[in-house]
Amino acid sequence: MAEPRRLRVLCLHSFRTSSDILRTQMEIAGWEQSLGDLVEFTCAPDGHPASGEVPKDVAAFFPDAEYYEWWNATKTEDGIVEYRGVDASLERVRDAFFAADAFDGVLGFSQGATLTTVLAAKGAVEGWGPFADARGGASGSEHAAMTFAVCVGGMLARTPAARDLYAKATAAGASTPSLHLIGDADRVMPPSFSERAAAQFLDATTARHERGHVIPKLEGATLETVRAFFEAQRAKRGWGTPASAL
Helix, strand or coil, rough: CCCCCEEEEECCCCCEEEEEEEEHHHCCHHHHHHHCCCCCEEEEECEECCCCCCHHHHHCCCCCCCEECCCCEECCCCCCCEEEHHHHHHHHHHHHHHHHHCEEEEEEEEEHHHHHHHHHHHHHHHCCCCHHHHHHCCCCCCCCCCCCEECCCCCCCCCCCHHHHHHHHHCCCCEEEEEEEECCCCCCCCCHHHHHHCCCCCEEECCCCCCCCCCCCCCHHHHHHHHHHHHHHHHHCCCCCCCHCC
């Protein structure tokens, strides 16, 4: 049996923000107080330096920050969506995941959540990156994936390459467990976008909150659902007692 400890989660920032900003957003939302006995969150790495204008609300709340993006979406003359910089970002996250000792999952907010869905698909299809254990493991089997995904206000990637990966991951019966936090008042990433992202995962848990495009404060039924998800991930590893009680 594995030695009990907190789950370790690598956290990926949103579009044109940073790992430092994400850390602050999670602190403001009180995630350490709500989940700190179960999970240790590491906000890293950063994407590429922002290639354009920073969202006004981000600039207003974090005026002196450095800003990063995982990719910049563009369209070809034929109207095909391309994500410039995504391949290097995938490698950057993979390197960060394996550089530290024993991460158990990946959390992404907004663009970081979309990147997480791509990482999960690549793991299932190619046996590559943080979610490599999903390849060939059917949900419920003894070989089912252990590495989990948490998507906060995310959507599926829109490039042809990503759509192909998603289709292949579905055909492979990808078993990555996932948690999706969906804001009912989210106008940046409407709930239907996050619902489609959740539907990509066979083993998906969804939790709703009343706020918009934010790292939400966890309370009530939302907190219960989120804690139950992490407690289930601990139980899969044979850790029956929260770290705070050890």
